[in-house]
Amino acid sequence: MSISLRKLEIFVEVAVSGSVTKTAEKLRLSQSAISMALANLESRYDEPLFIRQGRKIWLNDRGRLLLPYAQKIIQQSIAIDQLLNDSASEPVGQIKVGASTTIANYLLPILMAQFSKDYPKASFAMQVGNSETISTLLVQGKLDLALIEGPCHLSQLEQYLWREDQLVVIAGQGHPWSAAKSVKRQDLIDADWIVREVGSGTREVFEQALEIKVTDLPSVIELGHTEAIKKAVEAGLGVSCLSRLAVQRELEHGWLVEIATGLSLQRPLTLLLRKNEHRSHLLKACLSILQPGIKASFGRI
Amino acid sequence: MSISLRKLEIFVEVAVSGSVTKTAEKLRLSQSAISMALANLESRYDEPLFIRQGRKIWLNDRGRLLLPYAQKIIQQSIAIDQLLNDSASEPVGQIKVGASTTIANYLLPILMAQFSKDYPKASFAMQVGNSETISTLLVQGKLDLALIEGPCHLSQLEQYLWREDQLVVIAGQGHPWSAAKSVKRQDLIDADWIVREVGSGTREVFEQALEIKVTDLPSVIELGHTEAIKKAVEAGLGVSCLSRLAVQRELEHGWLVEIATGLSLQRPLTLLLRKNEHRSHLLKACLSILQPGIKASFGRI
DNA sequence: GTTTTATATCAATTTATTTGATGGTTATTT
DNA sequence: AAATAACCATCAAATAAATTGATATAAAAC
Numbered sequence: 216m217s218i219s220l221r222k223l224e225i226f227v228e229v230a231v232s233g234s235v236t237k238t239a240e241k242l243r244l245s246q247s248a249i250s251m252a253l254a255n256l257e258s259r260y261d262e263p264l265f266i267r268q269g270r271k272i273w274l275n276d277r278g279r280l281l282l283p284y285a286q287k288i289i290q291q292s293i294a295i296d297q298l299l300n301d302s303a304s305e306p307v308g309q310i311k312v313g314a315s316t317t318i319a320n321y322l323l324p325i326l327m328a329q330f331s332k333d334y335p336k337a338s339f340a341m342q343v344g345n346s347e348t349i350s351t352l353l354v355q356g357k358l359d360l361a362l363i364e365g366p367c368h369l370s371q372l373e374q375y376l377w378r379e380d381q382l383v384v385i386a387g388q389g390h391p392w393s394a395a396k397s398v399k400r401q402d403l404i405d406a407d408w409i410v411r412e413v414g415s416g417t418r419e420v421f422e423q424a425l426e427i428k429v430t431d432l433p434s435v436i437e438l439g440h441t442e443a444i445k446k447a448v449e450a451g452l453g454v455s456c457l458s459r460l461a462v463q464r465e466l467e468h469g470w471l472v473e474i475a476t477g478l479s480l481q482r483p484l485t486l487l488l489r490k491n492e493h494r495s496h497l498l499k500a501c502l503s504i505l506q507p508g509i510k511a512s513f514g515r516i
Numbered sequence: 517m518s519i520s521l522r523k524l525e526i527f528v529e530v531a532v533s534g535s536v537t538k539t540a541e542k543l544r545l546s547q548s549a550i551s552m553a554l555a556n557l558e559s560r561y562d563e564p565l566f567i568r569q570g571r572k573i574w575l576n577d578r579g580r581l582l583l584p585y586a587q588k589i590i591q592q593s594i595a596i597d598q599l600l601n602d603s604a605s606e607p608v609g610q611i612k613v614g615a616s617t618t619i620a621n622y623l624l625p626i627l628m629a630q631f632s633k634d635y636p637k638a639s640f641a642m643q644v645g646n647s648e649t650i651s652t653l654l655v656q657g658k659l660d661l662a663l664i665e666g667p668c669h670l671s672q673l674e675q676y677l678w679r680e681d682q683l684v685v686i687a688g689q690g691h692p693w694s695a696a697k698s699v700k701r702q703d704l705i706d707a708d709w710i711v712r713e714v715g716s717g718t719r720e721v722f723e724q725a726l727e728i729k730v731t732d733l734p735s736v737i738e739l740g741h742t743e744a745i746k747k748a749v750e751a752g753l754g755v756s757c758l759s760r761l762a763v764q765r766e767l768e769h770g771w772l773v774e775i776a777t778g779l780s781l782q783r784p785l786t787l788l789l790r791k792n793e794h795r796s797h798l799l800k801a802c803l804s805i806l807q808p809g810i811k812a813s814f815g816r817i
Numbered sequence: 818g819t820t821t822t823a824t825a826t827c828a829a830t831t832t833a834t835t836t837g838a839t840g841g842t843t844a845t846t847t
Numbered sequence: 848a849a850a851t852a853a854c855c856a857t858c859a860a861a862t863a864a865a866t867t868g869a870t871a872t873a874a875a876a877c
Contacts, residue, residue: 270823571854
């Protein structure tokens with residue numbers, strides 16, 4: 216048997232009060248329980264911690280040495296107790312959220328701010344990656360929650376339609392299309408395209424809608440970052456197809472122009488959770504912040 | 517029942533290893549003991565700390581929150597364990613020594629230095645006061661050890677003859693007595709005396725030897741501090757009677773002169789301990805440093 | 818000298834911890 | 848696809864620890 220918090224608590228109380236009987240009353244134990252706890256503590260470490268003179272009791276040098284350490288550890292155990300109690304009924308701690316790039320860049324910042332504001336003891340830890348990486352991490356338990364572009368069909372995960380994302384074809388201010396009412400499919404195919412690299416969710420939706428592989432387009436520049444693509448399109452190097460979320464500001468300011476195409480460029484943003492798992496208060500709080508957009512199309516939250 | 521170190525230890529080990537079985541092996545417990553300890557911890561605080569997916573187990577957000585606190589408290593409990601073990605077999609900590617002025621000023625500094633050197637984890641806390649104050653504090657348990665000038669007869673204390681102190685009559689370099697071979701009693705009585713205040717041990721011995729009350733001497737100046745008396749005697753303001761310990765250096769340098777009187781100016785320096793009390797390693801170490809001077813005249817150490 | 822107050826100790830009891838056996842679930846192998 | 852192995856949860860039983868109530872003992876107060 217090792218040292219226990221209970222016995223340290225008893226030790227501290229006797230040391231401070233200088234009385235076995237008072238300690239018994241305070242800790243709601245019998246006097247003999249206190250006496251035996253001290254005897255046990257002392258016998259375990261070979262030598263006494265107290266000096267007993269008749270009906271008085273006080274610390275000896277070893278007891279004096281121990282007291283501050285014992286007090287500290289008791290305080291910390293109280294803190295732990297409180298922490299566990301609090302976190303069972305209040306969102307405390309850090310939630311690990313995985314998100315794909317567009318969501319992480321254009322949707323989560325404002326939600327994270329809201330979360331921190333509503334729950335000051337809570338925070339997000341965001342991990343960015345593509346849909347597959349993120350959903351795998353969620354399955355492995357390295358994330359608590361994931362938000363990805365497009366659907367996911369891992370059997371271990373529950374998926375919910377979080378929001379609808381719309382892709383838009385964009386051109387620079389001076390581009391010929393910027394005045395056009397609508398652009399035909401062949402014109403789209405013949406255009407100078409600036410696109411994201413293979414594996415990007417955005418690229419896949421674009422290929423589906425246009426019913427053509429990007430590799431089959433006559434004129435293509437590939438860029439790894441959305442912001443770089445926007446700058447390139449603004450500079451008149453070509454046209455592109457990006458999430459509306461990514462180009463909202465540029466469209467509002469007129470730096471980029473939305474091109475009507477008649478194509479169906481919708482995709483779901485999916486919220487993922489592990490199946491059959493208990494939801495902590497922290498997770499529930501996080502979901503409540505995301506809530507406005509969550510629809511039960513794929514499942515119930 | 518409250519949280520226990522054992523269960524926190526189990527929690528930490530499972531959290532770190534990610535395995536109930538491995539924890540059971542490491543802590544030499546059965547697998548079910550671990551499983552039940554976790555279940556107990558979780559049920560006490562209403563909500564889980566772990567996520568269980570089939571045969572895997574890992575922390576949820578609450579568990580992640582708890583882990584660092586639990587680790588810290590476990591570390592500290594190990595430190596306490598070590599402290600208690602160490603202090604049972606090795607001098608660790610602070611010993612409270614009470615001493616009267618002369619001893620505190622002229623004998624203890626060098627012994628304290630020796631003590632700190634021999635036992636790096638140990639130290640003295642010195643409290644200075646007159647013999648009565650010091651012996652009372654020792655009885656009350658506010659000191660571990662006392663060194664006083666003269667004997668003590670409190671029944672609760674054991675006393676040992678620590679050293680012999682000799683008082684010497686001193687005069688300044690130019691004083692008429694400084695050349696004399698010996699001074700007679702009447703000359704002593706008629707001299708200009710500089711003495712310590714009432715209650716000083718030094719003064720009492722002086723009165724006994726001379727068989728006269730200081731108040732009956734014709735010319736007396738009272739000074740509260742030994743060092744002040746030495747300066748006054750050096751300056752030729754009168755003669756005094758002080759512990760040889762206090763004037764050793766001045767006599768060696770010839771700044772003060774020892775006057776032969778034929779009086780018996782001896783007194784014991786007494787070491788006091790509480791009776792029938794367990795002696796810790798620290799106290800024994802302290803006694804061993806003081807040892808060279810301790811004689812068993814009054815009792816055995 | 819008697820009473821009161823306080824601590825230690827003992828055996829008995831209550832409460833916690835631990836085990837061994839068992840069953841269920843998931844991953845791996847055949 | 849079935850068999851096997853690895854892992855965790857749960858139950859009842861056993862062990863170990865904490866706690867009590869009674870009693871002894873000693874010092875302080877009266």
